[in-house]
Amino acid sequence: MPVTQTLRNGAWRVVELITTPVVPTDYLDVIAPLRNPNVLRARVEAVHRETANAVTLELRPGRGWQPHEAGQYVRLGVDVDGIRLWRSYSVSSAAGQRSGRISVTVNAVADGVVSSYLLANARRGMIVNLDLPAGDFVVPARRPAKSLFVTAGSGITPVMGILRSTLHELPDVVVVHSARTGEDVVFGAELRALAAAGKLTLIERHTGADGRLKPADLDELVPDLFERETWACGPGEMLDALADHWSEAGAAERLHVERFRPTVLVAGDGGSVTFERSGAEVEAPAGVSILDAGEAAGQLMPSGCRMGICFKCVLPMRQGIVRDMRDGQITSAVEGDNVLIQTCISAAAGPCHLDA
């Protein structure tokens, strides 16, 4: 209805003028944070403890959310000590829930700032920021006749999402899961119940007692290994080993992996700075600001005071790690973070990718 549409747009423009220079949703945010379609947020509706180290957060996403596919992950933005930090978590609930809720299961990792914060502080009613679901760790619409899931630790999370959504459509499922002990198995009770009901074959491996799972062990545990469409999620080394094993067997295309921990960034001295738009790349030693290094390489850089007070030199860092040359503070970003950094007082502390 174009007339009502035009009227509506016109009315909205008037409302925007009423609140200028901010937008009306900035006011609404105070009372209804989930209503803002431009800033996706979610409310924590419930918190369940899974193991000593893991909690499941039931989330109600606000306006702007698009339903996920089983096996995908979402990025959560959580304010830890006043700073918004983003982390990816696999969705562990079944896809297409009527209630519109989703759940993510957070495993506290060693020196994981966000995961330990959530473990200790996540409460009903808490508001978190959210990104749309992403990732291609999903089961295709044409369900495979035989499937295998190899997981370790919190790698079970996306797989649980897949099982909860599609198990009834998968005729022959084997799950090989390793955790330190029986108690550390996240969703242990649910998995064991499914196995007892004959819905899947569960092979638990307790690394505390039996040692780490090696790909060769799988040959024994799952005789028809390479006939199965396989999804694997767990620590990087395990996935690398599996990838080798599968490609040696000429079955690489049957293995789908999900890496859930991005590489940990450790601050060093200096690094290469890549300006992604212009394609320029420069070596920036410690003690040289990214602004100076970029300019020396002929990159067009915004700048002003060149002493850290005007904020005109700010550029988004897509990934990388920098050190504040005044006080030594470290700032790092992983893919998707786009942290804004002041290039005039930041020196590279490792490889950096700037959106410029």
Added chain:
Amino acid sequence: MQRQENNPIAHLTAEDIEAIGRELDAIRDEVIAVRGERDAAYIRRVIKVQRSLEMGSRAVLLFSLFPPAWIVGTAGLSVAKILENMEIGHNILHGQYDFMRDPKIHSTTWEWDMATPANQWQHSHNEVHHKYTNVVGKDNDLGYGIMRVDENQRWHPFFLAQPLWNFINACFFEYGIAAYDLELGRNLKTKKRRRNPVFRANLKAVGRKIGKQALKDYVIHPALSGPSFLHTIAANFTANVIRNIWSHSVIMCGHFPNGVSTFERTSIKDETRGEWYLRQMLGSANISGSKLMHIMTGNLSHQIEHHLFPDLPASRYAEVAVKVRALFEKYDLPYVTGPFPKQVASAWAKVIRLSLPNRKPTPDADNSIPPRRPVAEPVTA
């Protein structure tokens, strides 16, 4: 060159100045180390209070036909506008809360209830004024280019009227600031400058901003109040003037009162970090007062601390001030501060005094910064 009757830093050596710089860096580091949750919660709370106050006041003004509603609404709106400009806008645009990584409260995205667009102000304020604080000829905040604020500036009959200019500027401060950010005087002078595409784009942005702000205060909200139309216009106009006079007064107190130094252009050549700090210390003045006073000035009552650490959250200035003041005492430097009425009067007295010609300051007073010797590498690039 240090333009003061008695050079306040004659007793300092170049090493002293660098030591002051290091001590100030240490004070900054201490704040950075604890900056976090509390600061984020603070600015969010101020924003919430401000927005509620503004909405509430504007709702009351819908009935501004009734005198009590007019008074309450106008007072509330004035306070809301002051908070919005000072404690919120000014400080966020300084990047003080960028550390939160909240795109909604960030120096690159914030826009404020002012005639001048945020990014133009950031250029003339953050970059030019804060870098060149009180350097005559470089820092246009000194007299905003329309006033004589230094004994050494040549007198011209034009300046006789400067108390009047200053008063008009105070009432319509936001437009004065917009014109100032545009460098209107300079840019309108020649045809070439008038045609400069950057200037034209900026001019257009200001026009658009003023249009929107005016539409809001003088058309839409009055229209919403129906029979109270004219009363609401008057209320909004009053609130804008009150906000303007208030911020103008606070800002005058920052660099004009007696005891504040100004500097020669030549004095900042190859300036070290220590010398930059020292110039901020001597070129700024504080206002003493209650916590409420500090909040209503956006903590610019701690102008000295603000100029030393423009990017630290403003609500930290009070605690920083204790250490900064001790440093002033240690090095026997004048920490210019006083209650609001006294500082305002002092600044006005200067405006009036310098509207008249004066004898040239005695040329034989030794006003030089200690001879420069090479000192340790500056801390920042």
